[in-house]
Amino acid sequence: MRGHSHRAGRAARKRRQKQESNIQSVSLCHQPQYVRLMKFLHKRGFTSTLLQPALFTDTGRGLQVLKTVKPGQLLISLPESCLLSTSTVLDSYVGEYIKSWKPRLSPLLALCVFLVCERHRGEASDWFPYIDVLPTTYTCPAYFTDDVIALLPTSVRRRALEQREAVQEIHSNNQDFFRSLQPILSQPVEEVLTYEALRWAWYSVNTRSVFMTHPSNNFFCGQDVYALAPFLDLLNHRPDVQVKASFNDATRCYEIRSVSGTLCYQQAFINYGSHDNQRLMLEYGFIAPCNPHSVVYVDTDLLTDVLRGDRSLDQKIKFLRENDFLQNLTVSSEGASWRLMTALRLLSLPQTLYHHWRAVLLGQLVCEDREEWSVQTAKALCQRLLQDTHTALDKIFQLLQLCDQSVREQLHVVKSLRQEEQCILGSCLDALEGTLRQPDQLLSCQPDVETVS
DSSP states (O other), X not given: OXXXXXXXXXXXXXXXXXXXXXXXXXXOTTSHHHHHHHHHHHHTTOOOOSEEEEEETTTEEEEEESSOBOXXXXXXXXXXXXXXXXXXXXXXXXXXXXXXXXXXXXXXXXXXXXXXXXXXXXXXSTTHHHHTTSOSSOOSGGGSOHHHHTTSOHHHHHHHHHHHHHHHHHHHHTHHHHHHTGGGOSSOHHXXXXXXXXXXXXXXXXXXXXXXXXXXXXXXXXXXXXEEOTTGGGOEEOTTOOEXXXXXXXXXXXXXXXXXXXXXXXXXXXXXXXXXXXXXXXHHSOOOTTOTTOOEEOOHHHHHHHTTTOTTHHHHHHHHHHTTOSXXXXXXXXXXXXXXXXXXXXXXXXXXXXXGHHHHHTTOEEOHHHHHHHHHHHXXXXXXXXXXXXXXXXXXXXXXXTOOHHHXXXXXHHHHHHHHHHHHXXXXXXXXXXXXXXXXXXXXXXXXXXXXX
């Protein structure tokens, strides 16, 4: 939960204000599970009355401010005693098993195992009031069916499969440790520490934890930077909100301070970072509307397919890869990114001009004909991506008529991502077409500018 700044334009602010005027909310603070949660936190020293849990028509569950929050004001201060960290785990009944286990476990796995064990204990668990308000499922890739994963853009699909495989691997590689925990479980370990249970815990930690460094010890391997923050983790992300978030060593509290302020009865937001919607979906399972960081990625496979007639393509792709120029090739609503256009300018050159390739990567201009070829190729890439998006949306609308509720939620997330992609690609094509209609915007071969012709 790191704060990043973004200054929205006037049109974006008006759009946001109109949307906010239509948002409705219902308080959740009187529901038994939230009453239990607040009693649990009050016993541990949390005294804030500024925020209350509520259900909002646009985001679902979140936190509502009960008094106007001024710029610079403290939004929430959660005592260390309320945080669930590896220190909590080591001090618990699971701690002795972790301390004696070789090889050392990762802090993330320790938190996941503790969550599963505590959920298994039910109301007997000290942390039951918190676990009871955690989602029972997530709209993240490891939960997606194969049919839903197949509808993701290529670059996201690859990372989604990698993420799913990573969780499966964590489960399969730690079976011996899981079996060592049988003495503290009331049911067979195979029925408690299942893949589904670990997956739930893994996403609970990855989507809801705050960044907090912990003192090093001899019991874990890897960085220990996770802490679960009950109630505070109900705060939702909005890309244009600015906050300052960190653990305060003086007060021994995790604190979030608002930079821009929030009006009374509106939802309080935080900022997870300058992430595009592909990353937000992969890491957190949601899409942020009006996300200024959103882009569409151009995959290497698409690049090679569109340019497959070039006999020197393999050598050019190899050169781009060696120079780390095949990553983050993107288009946005404003056009093709500098990295993509630079790569395309290099791809426009014949093999006979190999000695100019590195100079082009460093920003050397190409002649007008090659620049026009680069823009036309960017258009062709956008058109191919747009065609793929239309096909995926058609399939999504078909599946929405037939699927159950859990798959429907997954499909809605993918649909939002694809619809945003459709808008970005359409705007990008307009921008590229505008460049072609105005030759003065193309890089031209002028006598006083060194170019590759």
